[in-house]
Amino acid sequence: MHSARKLGVIFFPAYDWAISPTHPEREERLLYTQDQLQEEGLYDIEGVREYKPDVATREDVERTHFCFPDVDSVSTRSHHISAGGAIRAARLVLEGERDRAFALVRPPGHHAMKVVHGSRGFCNINIEAVMVEWVRENYGRKRIAIVDTDCHHGDGTQDIYWNDPDVLFISLHQDGRTLYPGTGFPLECGGPTARGRTINIPLPPRTSDEGFLMVLDQVIAPILADFKPDLIVNSAGQDNHYSDPITDMNFSAQGYALLTERLNPHVAVLEGGYAIQGALPYVNLGIALALAGVDYSRVREPDFDPARLAQDPKVTDYIKKLCDQIPRIYFDPPTENQDGEVRGEWFVRSKDIYYDTDNINEEQTEMLHLCGQCRGLLRVETKSTANPLSLGLEIPVGACARCQDLGFRQADEAQLKGGFRYVQLIDRVGKQYLRFGF
Template sequence: MQVNAKKKLALIFFPAFDWAISPTHPEREERLLYTKDQILEEGILDIMGIEEYNPIVATKEDVARTHICVPDIDAIVTMPHLISAGGAIKAGELVMEGKVDKAFAIIRPPGHHAFQIVHGARGFCTINNEAIMVEHLRQRYGSDLRIAFVDTDAHHADGTQNIYYNDPNVLHISLHQDGRSLYPGTGFINDSGGPGAYGRTINLPLPPNTTDEGLLYALDNLILPILDDFNADLVINAAGQDNHYSDPLTQMRVSAQGYAELNSRLDPDIAILQGGYSIESALPYVNVGIILAMAGLDYSQIKEPDYKASIKNQSPKITDTIKENVEELLQAWERKDKVDIKKVFNCQDYYTTKRDIYYDTANIRENQKLKIKICNHCSGLMIIDSSAHPSTYNELRAIIIPHDVCESCYDLGYQEYEEAKNNSEFELVYLQDKKKDRLSNYIINATV
């Protein structure tokens, strides 16, 4: 009997056989091989309406419109990274062109810990697949696309948050294990975004041992109401799977059923695989559950071999903590457009802050100074001064011109770029012009 998917679903699969941090590292080739075996064993590709597509190779231009790689892309990015990002791009294009209803990019290396400026790998991530996909789609289909990320990885999506910190057309929601108990130690409920996009960054830290119950409560009572209000053109699930009860790196208790139910209710346009390191016990079942949910098919029989109903039991203390945080975040969302930005950020013409960033995979420490123009006509020019150690180039300045830039901030951006090129304090100067889709850089008195 032929089974037909209710929603046409594309699967883009890239296991990156030739890329691994080390043979025994949690982020290694086998992560996706058991998933592919399970997909074949379950006959998923025999279902009418579920079709596998090959990834494309992302270009250097795709990377450059999202990241500033130091000193350049060739020094940072490998071919597997470009294909993984290309898998995400392929998923986005298939949905935007109406060839499918949904797409799931089952790819590695992952990307959600990669910041706008990239000195190396951190959190197993070098470049941000989903952000590269979004910037590709905005360049191709219009920068006014409204994008909503829902990141369900157990680790805070600090890289994606960083890239869209001040972008008013991107809503970034991250549900993750409380940063006080897990890398990268960030993602608290008072992280609300920059002055040009205040309130569009939403972080819900979940207590360790949160189960399906807590995850789905947050979905129904926080995420879905906010998504309905935001009215995105695309909803993207950054589908991290390390909230699973068997994951070796985290302390959460979500099941494959919980993940499938989340995707059924969330109904994302695109899912992009992130973390998840229970290679045999979790990923094959979680991924198949997500596939069935996205295709509109019954996933009730998807269960791990060691599954027990008691795994869904959640302590009342955890439930109460989640409810309190959800209520606080809902109230913040409702008042986000009524606040005085200059008072909230305690600034006048510019908002300035500092960041210390550790690249745990590359063992690099970076100090950043971020400066954002407070503007009534656009989200504001951004200037980032970065110093990383160890690094061939120690001091750099990056000027970021946003998609929605006004004429005044646009002219100011190029003025700042020319002045920085003549400032002996910097060894590297970059200008990322998102309006004209152009990256310029200047290295030690030589334009390249």
Template sequence: MSVLKAARELGIVFFPAFDWAISPTHPERQERLLYTLDQLKEEGVFDIPGIREYKPEVAGEGDVDRVHFCFPETSGVVSPSHLVSAGGAIRAGRLVMEKKAAKAFALVRPPGHHAMKCVHGARGFCNINIEAVMIERLREEYGPLRVAIVDTDCHHGDGTQDIYWNDPDTLFISLHQDGRTLYPGTGFAHELGGPGALGATVNVPLPPGTSDEGFLYVAEHLIRPLLDDFKPDLVVNSAGQDNHFSDPITDMAFSAQGYAKLTEILDADLAVLEGGYSIQGALPYVNLGIVLSMAGLDYSHVREPGFEPSRVRQGSAVTDYIRRQCVDIRKLVKNPPPRQRSGEMVGEWFVRRKTLYYDTDHITEYQTESVLVCPDCPGVLKIESESSRTPLCLGVQIPIRACPRCRSEGERVFTEGAKSGRYAVSRLIDRAGKRYERVGGVAVG
């Protein structure tokens, strides 16, 4: 009888963590999704036939250990709130994989896209990467999947990039405010992925002041074709909402209408909330726009109070710059330069050295990442990491479709490392053999 009916089934996992904050006045505080919930309830979104609300699962430490090397231990860097928000993403992923919904939106907090492969604490309000924890759980349960992640948060998704840097089966695309003007200061066009996965990382830095026109241009002319070429089994949108013109910690000029249109163009199977801190003026409307768009409903009446397109429209210089960017990036991705600036070859290993700062927890990490450049598989990954809090640790990962040589090489590196006494903690993520191990500083066997 009601005229309203979703064109496709949408599952929403809503978890606002009303009892969790980084600190009372931190942007990542209890109040963050309060007005979004009010708006969604008042609009009657959960009453629309075809849209259903679901409760998150609680992820286990095992889900975290499948993705991250947490040092010195997992329980020390992960709190229940992170396990619930990651569990929310997992529930959303499962809804789509089990075809209980055509699309799903994990409207959860805390966020995760700044959490990298190694975790010593919180960076950019993130401890664990909830998208990666979800994706790897889905891969564990449903087999190898080609996954594309489009990160539309205003901040570069450096954590997700780091986790999938060497994975040719995961296309990671981030569009964000230019790193020269915003945290975390990375995400430049030349960052294209490790030697075995060149072109599977795509960065689109956008100038401050980019508005609907610029975002939608990039989505249509760059991202859409890249997604079509990659032919993913699953498209995940890391749906940060801090590109909004009213966001207090960024400088972009995107609107709720723009977000809804962007969502339509990306046509992601899953969206996972990331940042977005204009909690009254933007989030209620942006989230409503995304929900309606994902469900295939009319969103043309969604409009944030005080929105005047003319006031936030980008200048022509910005438009021209973005158009040129798109052409350049497309070329770079298609034909990445053979010589990588990010590191150097040492024997068969490609080695990068990184210094990372955990702004939320004030930790500095020093890291050496080596990946075995293998013609037959994505290659074994070896990370040596120490921080201002934790002595040197080792992480070894054998990828899902590792070749026999990489499997035995990974085993060897881990076993020898664990025995050597050099590392406070040694971790093995063996995706091929589904073995996840942690050894303290003492020698094994």
């Protein structure tokens, strides 16, 4: 048996890591998926191979996040292997060893934002972002699209790429008015230098295969065709499944496989999905087969009943309207500032962030230097119930000499004047990641 495309699967079930013994994010989560893939003989298909994950280094994380007080305090070895699994997936494709790769890893990462004080939405470090930054560090500046099909808004990934015009982030998710984290509305569409590079598609509860595929065909496909990414990454959360215990959607294994086939991402990375017995084994199999270009028509859940999952016409009408309106956000983004204001040479926005998993409150002021030459220096002042006031400075990929200089001057100044417990500097031009205050 042959696959049409060469697929690499990186399987890391983190069988020794759980948030708590009965938490949805527990050791058992990928057990039945592993059983199903083994019983199907997935790795015996010629063209499909299993690979071991890399381990993301501290530098890989520091390149992506401001972690306070430091990387080791907010993440474990399992997180580094999970992120390393995503890196391995991208490496397989970029090195040409495989056509497609699927990082079937946990713990997940898409709720982890630029600044990390702890765990939110079961996520500590953003595994797709660590992967994307690894790719850019090693393969130069690339245009990358991240399509997040987890049922929860990928607010972490959105935050990290808010000001980055080279990374297109598209999230389709259950409407934030009905589900954690309560964000992800269409007008959240990127910072002043990257407007229209964040696309949010909030779907109504009980959206079925029909609705998801309609959005894919009418919104996502045309945007991707215009953006022309070098690499498409799918944050393949599986909690849109009709049997998921913590969401309220009607997506099926067949739907996920179809979506994967049509989106045709280079790399898929598992995110959420907590119907571990009734959905994950079938959804993961469907995604793997679709990536490999192998017939998946017989992959279905034991209790699959298309009639029961048929989409309410009202839901269909609502999604049709979304499909009419959302492409404008990308093709003709709004110009007015939604969530901040210009102060001199800086664009300033304030955020209050709650880390539900670790029960931490964070207050944050994010300042983007409106440089005009480059993406601009990013300055984040943050304090939380876990850490005193601290500072993060990022000299972004492709920064101009002035912004680079400004970044170092501000780091010096912050140390001299004091007031910040920890200072972290990400210098993507000089490829150095400095921490002060330890």
